[in-house]
Amino acid sequence: MKRNYILASMAIILLGLSSCKDSSQQQMAHGPVPFPVQSAEKENITIYNQYAANIEGEQNIEIRAKVDGFVEKIYIDEGSEVKKGQLLFKLSAETLNQQVNAASANIEVAKAQVVSAQVEVDKVTPLVEKNIISSAQLKTAESNLNAAKAQLIAAKATYMNAKENLDYTIIKSPVDGIVGSIPYRIGSLVGRTEAQPLTTVSNISNVYAYFTLNEKQLLQFNRELNGSSIANKIKELPEVELILADGSTYAQKGRIETINGMVNPRTGSISYRAIFPNPSNLLRSGISGKVKFPSTQNQVILVPQKATYELQGKKFVYVVTAENKVEAHEVIVSESVNQDFIVLNGLDAGQTFVVEGLIKLREGMQIKPVTEKHTPEGNAAKLII
Structure with a gap:
């Protein structure tokens, strides 16, 4: 087994040497090989962070019996729409x-x-x-x-x-909403001490989406926003979108209303609440989704992922010198944005780097640069967290 491994490794090395030799011979015979290159430019991008969210109705009201008695009549069914003041139950x-x-x-x-x-x-x-x-x-x-x-x-x-x-004994709905489950039937004895309510009426004309940010995200969030107070910061926040469980984007946009005043010491996170209109009653209490939150990063350099290669856990790009020779430069990246990386360090604006065919390159090799313009779609990017 060990012998086979050694033989395979030697074969790979020989193939690599042969490829380099062929490339060298091709370059000597036909001159520098053309490679697509791109100039590093600073630009403003919009990143869409997505956070798992729980959806709740604007009002989730438990309907409970205030007196002891037997359920005599049930006037509604589970999932039905009711109006404020509509009759729900009658007790003996x-x-x-x-x-x-x-x-x-x-x-x-x-x-x-x-x-x-x-x-x-x-x-x-x-x-x-x-x-x-x-x-x-x-x-x-x-x-x-x-x-x-x-x-x-x-x-x-x-x-x-x-x-x-x-x-x-005459129980009516306190709000407009949707009836939840009804655990009791006609003849059931109910009262003030029952653990389960008669039902729940959810007012879902608007819904709340609850999501959390960790401490690092919270600090970044606070640094990016203007305003001397939390209320002022919230007013400056852009509208947010809701991604539903089937991957579709909810038609109505929402806004962030509140930010919890305390970080949860057990989870190190802080809770946010966004509100979304729900005119068609598509959203129901208890469903899940993702809040899509836009944030802008100014003057950043984007590098296509295909323009980088990894070696010993580090990322590198081939930078083209004034003599059209390539040099490997290590780059420090942050998030991945669509098919690009955001470069934090290692590449300056104006420098030219090779976009494709990195496997054919070697340090100091002379190439024929072919300029390629890279523009992120819509000047916007999407980041999933």
Whole structure:
């Protein structure tokens, strides 16, 4: 096995030497070989960063029972559209009806007691004024009248509480939206202590896209934006796009509304929220997507990926000298942008480098440069993070 490996390596080396020899002979016989070259230029580009996002409705409201009772009627179905004030559920109300009737009867009793106490005060008052009876009896009658009035107030409060509880058996939607799952059926016992809500109504006329940036991205983000405060920075942000799960781009553009004030110490990330209009109700709560966020980088040098080669983990380009000879220069790159690299160091504006055919080149080889103009499509680039 080792012998085969050595033989294969020797064969590759011989082929390489033969190729170099042929290239050298061709160059000697026909002069310098033409190679496409390009001049390094600084330009402004737009990079589109993509961040995984969770989509939620503008309002996700849990519908819960405020009183205990059995589900008597269900007026909606899962996934149906409802309007604010539309009837959703009705709970059984026999006990609550009895409580309302009893409270109403207690009001009438309290009213009668007030009338009786008032009559007593009216009867005693002239007698006290004529000194026929003592004023203590009048004070007692007035005290009884005040107590009767207090009982009437308490009876009315009890009635209002019972009536309110009865009203809670009629459950209506608080907003326009889409009905979520309904875990209960007719006859199910529900109440205030149930873990699961009766259903959820999601207002999805607008949706929120929640995504996160790490600390490095946050620092870069803050440096690139103008404004003395977070609010001013947010106002300066460009519109963002939403990439759906099927890879398509959502038709409506959104904007970033808020940036969380704290970095999550466990994940080292900070949360952002973007809002998107949803007029056709295409987006639903719980789906996922990617927020496509544009950022501009000014005066950068782009090098086609095919114009670089890698050696021991480093990237190199062949720079053409004034004598049309090639020299290998190491370049430091950052992100990949479409089919290009952003060069941070190692290549200056105005320098010419070979674009294709690097495998045929060797250090110091003289070539015939053929100028090739490289223009990023639309002067824009796309970066996926």
